[in-house]
Amino acid sequence: MELLCSPSISANAPKLPSRGPSMDKTGLTSRSSHLYFAGLGRKVKPLLVAVNGVIDGGGESETAVVVEKPPPYELRRPYELFVGHPTPYGATARDGGINFAIHSCNATSAALCLISVADLPEKKVSEQISLDPSVNKTGDVWHVFIKGDFDNMLYAYCLDGKFSPAEGHRFDSAKILLDPYAKAIVSRAEFGALGPEKDCWPPMACMLPSTDKFDWEGDLPLKFPQRDLVIYEMHVRGFTKHESSGTEFPGTYLGVVEKLDHLKELGVNCIELMPCHEFNELEYYSYNSVLGDYKLNFWGYSTVNFFSPMARYSSARMDKSGPGAIQEFKFLVREAHRRGIEVIMDVVFNHTAEGNENGPTLSFKGVDNSIFYMLAPKSKKIVR
Template sequence: MLMKQPCPDLHFTYQMPYGSALQDTGVQFSVFSRSATSMRLLLYNKMNDLEPSEVIEFDPNDHRRGDVWSMHVPGLAHGQLYHYQASGPWDPDHGHRFDAAARLIDPYAQALAGTFQKSTDGVVRPPKCVVIDDTFDWEGDRHLRHDVSESVIYEMHVRGFTKSRTAKVKASGSYLGVIEKIPYLKSLGITAVELMPVNEFPIRNPLGEKLDRPNYWGYDPMAFFAPHRGYAHGKKPGSQVNEFKQMVKALHQAGIEVILDVVFNHTCEGNENGPTLSFKGLENQIYYILSEGKHYCNYSGCGNTLNGNHPVVREMIFHCLRHWVYNYHVDGFRFDLASILSRDRSGNLIPNPPMVELIAEDPLLANTKIIAEAWDAAGAYQVGSFGNHRWAEWNGRYRDDVRGFWRGDGGTLGALATRLAGSSDLYEHAGRPPHCSINFITSHDGFTMNDLVSYKDKRNLANGENNCDGDNHNISDNYGAEGPTRKKAVRTVRNRQVRNMMSTLLLSQGVPMLVSGDEIRRTQRGNNNAYCQDSDISWFDWRLVEKNSDMFRFVQALIAFRREQPTVRREHFLTGKPVDGRKIPDVSWYSPAGTPLDWGQHALSMVAYIAAPSRVDDPEGLGRDMVMMFNSTGQDREFMMPEMGRGIKWNLFINTAGESPEDIYPDLDGPMPPSSRLVDVPCHSLKVYVSQREPF
């Protein structure tokens, strides 16, 4: 009998209908503009040239087909630098903002080079577009296709991960720098990195206004198809293309997927006071949502809103997603302020938005992970209702409820149980599984985990906005002293709280996401909005890996447990009904006394008994029963092991009040509970026991 062999991914380059396409005899340039009356191609010899070496007019008779201007220029090669210029109506009252003098970035540019250049003629000169040769030896690289339910996501900033001198890498702050630190990522155990924006954005304000701060986070897109030039180690135009591919290939070789944070909700051109860099000067009324045909709608909070449900813009987004998947081998996307994709061309939220459905159903993206930040800056909040089962969501409710419970807020016990069990209140009614919930407690936007337990109030003065920026609703506490302290009692509670929240995150149903540095207690010194802090406030401090090695070990063991245990990553919601073949429910809730739980407003302690999956869902029998004892009060308490656990041998796995190495037992060989079955659980702490053997 012939055995079927696995079919390898067939690598092919995704060809786009627009942009600059390198050919044997030259380069084909294609750009969309419906309302332009003339179009010009500006060619440059060097990255720092203020003026083009050649200007070539598109002949409207020979070089225009419909609304597409397309021209072949012979003799050009890889690395050619260029801009567009477009003439057309200046009629802001009807949405037109053509400027014949403006130097325009190709919306489909695959790379940019250089910086914004100052001039005395009032013309903004943005970075130049680069003609790219897409040739790259992938050495058989293929998408890893980890199951979503088995993912552990690590949100990180490419530059900040290795920019600090403490990183001790050759290519600091770059794609190649990430490669040097892959052994660290692999040892931590995460399955995917979620990279904060890596498509092109202005490094600083292109107009040089008084609040000209670094654009560190990168949520201000300038060219959606191009890897950010600021993260390249090489100085040659286009180096970022090859280096980004090297990084993806190396991460895949380590078993780590790459998810991109993409910003299809606005651009860096701002409102009517912003610069004309690309979209405004080519077809403003199509690329942006306008009110009364002239005013920029600002659902993004950044001055403008991309018109994502216009067919032309929709086409661009699809080409862009496919470009990153097939030309760069990325494994998924997190869509920033994704609710904007649910708005029609007038800005109204619509049911079953076509853009959201089309992304989910696109056959070329069928194996790609898609994650929504299911809200926007204009009040839309769609957590639990964004798209179909293909869409996962950043679960903001999870973040708030877990923070509130561990801070000791009354009325949060039921919410914690719901989040721990996978947030069925948000997803089950729509037929969506637990892995649609991307659980997180911290993200790039807000306090780090360390700062969440060290500050009651934000400390954002370094941002230059009089501490007025950043969220004021942090659900944080300092436990007796604001910021760093030597008070032992305060430090003790903080240590417990960090472990409590990290344990909850990694033992909840759904998909966990942790922020780079939380595993070693990175601090931003109380800054909860470090978008402009390209400094040691934001950078990963590698000295903490050794200093807080006990915390790293704790998180490492949690991730290893999660990846091995189907008990905490079920494909179906917990029901409270008996598991097949057993007499005990898949989940049960108890008071510390072992009695049925009173979900009262002020209860802050509980026991959760989570049974291992059935043989149907766990054919290898790897799952273990778990007993989780939560004590968010300020008093030590005794907890009774559940009666239904009699006859099962238990070992302590986690004790967040314990001193390392007795805070976690990676080999699941911790002490057994007392013969009295009464377990002491100190204040502000969590204990987790796991069954010693297969319970079936």
């Protein structure tokens, strides 16, 4: 389907302001369940559907005429699609919908992938929405705003561009990519559990943002002087996982909360959390003949996503582990501050789970390898 702008005026078409206070925060004004583009005097491609409408171009009105063409795919749910905003990065719930924005300097095309919880184990994309660079791109940011039924839906991206490792580009439109700015990642249900065929890398997708609000109750960082800190470094899972901890939620954020009073009694006024952003604990899975056991990436210094709390440190079940991790991590921080305990994050930025140029493509490498990584000047291999 293509949307053409003609100079004729239709008396029955709804007025659509191209700018001004009546334009909603999605960047467009929709008067029905249809989509309108504020593109004047040129051919543009709508993402879903459009109807005849008049666009006010500052004194000059034009009629949007619809030309039917077979869509490249059929959407299974009634979504409304709008241009959206380039900020903030990631997926943001606002104005009755979700704004998606992803930065890529070198991608030539981008598509938003919506994935149902049921389709994720099968590595299927439920809906794929191609973004039009003429309307869904501002500078180097691709964006779209969507209203609709997101129940049990996750998201990811497909980006295409040049595949030229010698130039530092590794685009592959067949790769399903995690949003570098996702707030939560959904993957395996249990810590250290292999896939159905003993897969070490589970299907992963990004959790859509929740409208649930967390009550910080006026909490603020304590800002203790560094010289006064008594720091207790801990691994969130290892701290309470053993049954001797006597916690109700062993190996979780809530398990740490249960032990905060004990730490306070010890004189601790700061906890330093070893990596508790999303990582793959089976990344280095292999048999250790000395110990007679299998090795895990227990510490977590191999990041999958820097902005997503480790879902398997949540006490929630798998389909709620993403938002559960967010809420429980915030609860941990608030309760630590309530007891006069500062929280420091242990984060290493100079390597990720994608490894070097021979590692898997999960997110950064496929979104824009030459931007997210420092590359060797000549070989363009990943340095960090």
